[in-house]
Amino acid sequence: MGVLNVTPDSFSDGGRYLDPTAAVTRLHAIAAEGAAICDVGAESTRPGSDPVPVEEELRRLEPVLAAVAGGGPFPISIDTSKAAVAAVAMDAGAVLVNDVTAGRGDPDLLPLVGERDGAVCLMHMRGEPRTMQEAPRYDDVVGEVRGFLEERLEAAVAAGVSEQCVLLDPGIGFGKRLQDNLALIAGLQALTALGRPVVVGVSRKSMFLTLLGREVEERLAPSLAAGLAAVARGAAVLRAHDVQETVDALATWTAVEAAAR
Numbered sequence: 001m002g003v004l005n006v007t008p009d010s011f012s013d014g015g016r017y018l019d020p021t022a023a024v025t026r027l028h029a030i031a032a033e034g035a036a037i038c039d040v041g042a043e044s045t046r047p048g049s050d051p052v053p054v055e056e057e058l059r060r061l062e063p064v065l066a067a068v069a070g071g072g073p074f075p076i077s078i079d080t081s082k083a084a085v086a087a088v089a090m091d092a093g094a095v096l097v098n099d100v101t102a103g104r105g106d107p108d109l110l111p112l113v114g115e116r117d118g119a120v121c122l123m124h125m126r127g128e129p130r131t132m133q134e135a136p137r138y139d140d141v142v143g144e145v146r147g148f149l150e151e152r153l154e155a156a157v158a159a160g161v162s163e164q165c166v167l168l169d170p171g172i173g174f175g176k177r178l179q180d181n182l183a184l185i186a187g188l189q190a191l192t193a194l195g196r197p198v199v200v201g202v203s204r205k206s207m208f209l210t211l212l213g214r215e216v217e218e219r220l221a222p223s224l225a226a227g228l229a230a231v232a233r234g235a236a237v238l239r240a241h242d243v244q245e246t247v248d249a250l251a252t253w254t255a256v257e258a259a260a261r
């Protein structure tokens, strides 16, 4: 899953794709570099970020949605928590709604996905982006995230979403310390045991500042390493900014695994 943020303030690519031509060019590049789907977002959820009004989110998305309407280069996912935004994106052909609130942010979102026979990614987040990194604490992070995702999966199905159309995500960096992020990657099999594909987003995240002292532009190698560690434990989808490098890393890892068999 390649990431395209049409925002002024995303933590790693903020401002780069606000210009409509730059956004559409990047969308095509993400397809050409080998991603299976592009996750388009118009609201940053980085720690400390404030919510964006629905009109502004739609205004930012407009050029990308216009580029994919009527059959774009490849499938897109809409990274939003708002049903009104998801509805417009699905009208333009988005096949997946990636909701970092797992349906808790807008009560209309899960019923909308159900009505449209769409797919949804339900992500774990402790608190909300503005405050989530203020001293998060867990007794058993893997157990708590698993319990949350299990409950949200049931809520999605109760709202009319087909169970086969639900993906789950531990929400790396969303209200979590370094040790929590590492424990979730290490314990990913407890989440894949829920029977749904697991999405993992480690790309360029601040856990690599804490672990290695690396700034955003220096986080490619650790992002690839953590991503492969997640795939080795059953992750089905990697959410990544560096698409070509991630696809190459995955292809190499897969070739070695095939040789081992």
Ligand code: HH2
Pocket: 003, 005, 007, 009, 010, 011, 012, 013, 041, 043, 044, 045, 046, 079, 098, 099, 100, 121, 123, 169, 171, 172, 199, 200, 201, 202, 239
């Ligand atoms: N991470 C970010 C945003 N959305 N969605 C899922 N399912 N999983 C993630 O780990 C995830 C996500 C944060 O990354 P990014 O979109 O690059 O930054 P920002 O929120 O600042 O736009």
